[in-house]
Amino acid sequence: MDQQLSCQHATREDLMGTPPFGSPSLSDLPESDRALESEDCQRRYHRLFENAPLVAYSLNSQLCTLYVSPYCTEVFGYSHDEILQDNFFWNNHIHPEDKQRVRFSREHYLKEGKSFTLEYRIIHRDRSVRQIINHTIPVTRDKQLHCIDGFIFDITARKYLEEQLVLTEKIKVLNDMSLSVAHEIRNPLTSIGGFARLLERRMASDDPNRAHLEIILKEVSRLEETLNRVLDGFKLIRLQTNPCDINEILSEVLNQLNHEFHHMGIHLNANLGTGIPRIELDRRLIEEGLRSLVRTTLQRMEPGSVLTINTSINHRHVVIEIGGICLNPEPLDECQLFFPFYREPTFDDGVGVPLSQQIIAQHGGSVVLKNGSGQRDSLIITLPVPSTGHRT
Numbered sequence: 001m002d003q004q005l006s007c008q009h010a011t012r013e014d015l016m017g018t019p020p021f022g023s024p025s026l027s028d029l030p031e032s033d034r035a036l037e038s039e040d041c042q043r044r045y046h047r048l049f050e051n052a053p054l055v056a057y058s059l060n061s062q063l064c065t066l067y068v069s070p071y072c073t074e075v076f077g078y079s080h081d082e083i084l085q086d087n088f089f090w091n092n093h094i095h096p097e098d099k100q101r102v103r104f105s106r107e108h109y110l111k112e113g114k115s116f117t118l119e120y121r122i123i124h125r126d127r128s129v130r131q132i133i134n135h136t137i138p139v140t141r142d143k144q145l146h147c148i149d150g151f152i153f154d155i156t157a158r159k160y161l162e163e164q165l166v167l168t169e170k171i172k173v174l175n176d177m178s179l180s181v182a183h184e185i186r187n188p189l190t191s192i193g194g195f196a197r198l199l200e201r202r203m204a205s206d207d208p209n210r211a212h213l214e215i216i217l218k219e220v221s222r223l224e225e226t227l228n229r230v231l232d233g234f235k236l237i238r239l240q241t242n243p244c245d246i247n248e249i250l251s252e253v254l255n256q257l258n259h260e261f262h263h264m265g266i267h268l269n270a271n272l273g274t275g276i277p278r279i280e281l282d283r284r285l286i287e288e289g290l291r292s293l294v295r296t297t298l299q300r301m302e303p304g305s306v307l308t309i310n311t312s313i314n315h316r317h318v319v320i321e322i323g324g325i326c327l328n329p330e331p332l333d334e335c336q337l338f339f340p341f342y343r344e345p346t347f348d349d350g351v352g353v354p355l356s357q358q359i360i361a362q363h364g365g366s367v368v369l370k371n372g373s374g375q376r377d378s379l380i381i382t383l384p385v386p387s388t389g390h391r392t
Contacts, residue, residue: 055152061145063090075154077125095121113140131159182231193220239362243278246318247311253291265303273312277385281363289356293379296353297322316385323378
């Protein structure tokens with residue numbers, strides 16, 4: 001224990017006892033001023049570490065914590081005292097899939113006494129996964145590892161933005177491909193459909209080939225419906241907006257789908273938040289879009305499941321969370337979900353998910369598939385709140 005305290009003292013003195021860049025040399029100051037300047041430097045460094053949006057830490061050679069800055073509560077969900085009391089904290093909270101890689105790299109660099117930077121995932125106290133960058137600085141004495149200092153940066157938000165950027169580009173490429181394909185097949189499909197219908201009108205009702213012609217007409221109609229849905233997804237939507245209560249619109253949508261909840265054995269748990277301002281919406285289009293998104297969620301749920309609908313206000317956005325999407329038997333691909341050819345197998349009379357997303361985007365909002373726990377995901381819908389919005 002005395003060794004740990006000694007290590008802690010030495011490490012913090014090393015970290016906080018050096019003047020900041022650009023400060024005058026202490027040797028140029030009178031002795032009394034030199035003592036005050038040194039003490040002031042230590043206070044400034046201490047304040048910097050205590051308030052910086054990163055985790056500064058110092059460990060002994062057995063990876064037991066000697067010091068950790070208060071930001072650890074934000075990144076890990078555990079307090080300073082809890083981390084100090086857990087001798088295995090730094091190993092236990094590495095994501096299982098990254099644990100072997102991190103341990104191998106750490107042992108390799110610590111053995112060589114070299115500083116290193118690792119990017120990996122950790123498990124937060126609330127069981128969420130966080131992405132971090134850990135920059136580690138081994139401190140040696142007489143060629144032996146004495147203690148370990150380092151900094152941890154939470155890059156979860158940055159990683160999420162990177163993933164969304166990649167997803168946006170993928171969807172853009174797929175949209176461009178689908179538009180090109182739609183235009184290529186429209187003319188020959190129109191010709192096939194036109195001649196098939198002309199042939200049907202001229203064919204005798206008792207002609208033995210009529211059954212085959214009806215199959216052709218049915219498939220042509222299906223292809224035409226798919227083509228129209230794709231082309232509709234690229235049309236510019238013209239909005240006619242008025243101040244609307246999003247909770248009122250959601251309630252209307254849920255009432256319209258009430259019989260489908262009962263038919264599928266789905267239990268509804270709606271928590272519509274209070275204090276949400278009225279926002280500028282095209283009520284008809286938003287209602288159609290929300291109905292289609294809720295129906296898509298229903299189609300991905302198992303009988304007896306619970307559909308959760310939550311609304312809240314987050315900074316300058318209204319947030320709608322539609323939860324309960326079951327990922328069995330196969331994962332729901334977000335890129336496929338918002339692709340114009342995507343079609344809900346059960347419900348065919350709505351505007352469709354891609355057009356629903358376009359409606360939300362046209363209002364300045366977004367639709368994101370959020371990975372959940374227990375093999376269940378949620379659709380997160382955000383809509384901007386005007387600065388002059390009136391609360392309901």
